[in-house]
Amino acid sequence: MCANAHRPFDEDALVSALRRGDRRACDDLVRHYAPKLYNVALRLVGRPDEAEDVLQETFIAACEKIKDFKGHSRLGTWLYRIVTNNGLMYLRRRRPTVPLDEVEEASVNVHPRLLQKWPDDPASAVDVAELRAAMEQAIAELPETLRLAFVLRDIEGLSTREAAEVLGISPTALKVRLHRARLLLRERLAEYFTTVRGGSQ
């Protein structure tokens, strides 16, 4: 689903209220955006306590900069960009000598190997907790650049254009990353279903 598909509240009114220092606007901001931004932060840095740090920095930065928010992009897109940049800076501080894994991203073989069908409704055919654990592990092992593209586009539901804008790349580059991420995750889940269920031809 596209992020443009619905607007649960008046974004312009929220921005105006935040600029006035309205307390209820803070509630709305956290209620609406914190779950989405937490997901991105956690997927990026990996640990809940670190994700909370990133989220705090993100909201503080957003409150400080809200007066500069021009409304050229949607508020959500602007916030996703801040949380992504903060998460990446956090990772660089944690391991300053390790470059972002763009080389790894390009060198991973994504050609599909496992070609058995999965159950029609996979989540009801296996133990959900076990499936979720396999999904968590698969996404955690993706190179960061691919993981971010997948999280923003397929889990958060941003459009290709919005996700590309958040990451500061072209829509074409976003599609390349998304393609690789989807194929790698598909392969890992195929391994899981093949192991657990023996697949079904």
Next chain:
Amino acid sequence: MSLSPEEPCRRWLAHLCDYVDGELDQSLCAELERHMAECEACTVVVETTRQTITLYRHLGRAELPEATRRRLKQLIERSVHEQD
């Protein structure tokens, strides 16, 4: 069964995302569907890629802990008031 690393499967694999996102050009879309009718490997790749996206969309979002939400709210309220 294996997916050929050669044409035509390789060509269709490059269009996978546009196809599952419903963004593939209509004539290419019809051509791909004709190919899939004859190629079980490509059909499985398309279907399981769709299932992968659906699974992550439904089960892949990490839940915000309540304590984290409460601390954030307090932090932002303080931050906004300090700017007054």
